[in-house]
Amino acid sequence: SVVSNASTQTASFTISGGTLPYTTTSTDPSRVYNAATGTGVWTGSSITATIAANACPGTVTMNANDSKGNTDSATLTVLSARALSLTPTSANICETSANCGSTSYPTSVVFTITGGKSPYTVTSSNTAAISDPVVTAVAPFTFTADANNGGITSDTTVTLTITDSCGSTKTVAVFVKNE
Secondary structure (H helix, E strand, O other), rough: OOOOOOOEEEEEEOOOOOOOEEEEEOOOOOEEEOOOOOOOOEEEOEEEEEEOOOOOOOEEEEEEEOOOOOEEEEEEEEOOOOOOOEEEEEEEEOOOOEEEEEEEOOOEEEEEEEOOOOOOOOOOOOOOOOOOOOOOOOEEEEEEEEEEOOOOOEEEEEEEEOOOOOEEEEEEEEEEEEO
16 A cells, blocks of 8 residues: 655565566556556566556556466555545525624635645535535635525525545535525
């Protein structure tokens, strides 16, 4: 297992037995590749696999073949350096004003995304209450959930789903008070 982070890392493999020469291939050269050739193919009995910086988590199989067609494989598990997270973890906002009767809810809330792999997308379960927010393109990665003025007729809870470029998701509930 290798933990993916902001810099490239390597893992070494030794192939033995069978009949020389050996050819080894990566099932996912976008995550695990041969830095010398820029491909997912190696030749020889000792190889160094390069794990791409910020590679998506998952398992990559390394398939070794000898000159007579015999095969063997090993797996390399790429772990995420930091899990996708979001703060705050929930929020209350007011649809039309900062003062919703007996409560003082703001009309928007700013969320900060950490971990996972950018770019991120955010979708709203109720675009009448909160439109799909846009995430900032550079760190710190933030987005603002704004209540749509007049978009709802009663109090509602909206689920915002944050998805990173590896497919990991996080959800956050935002209560929108109708005033």
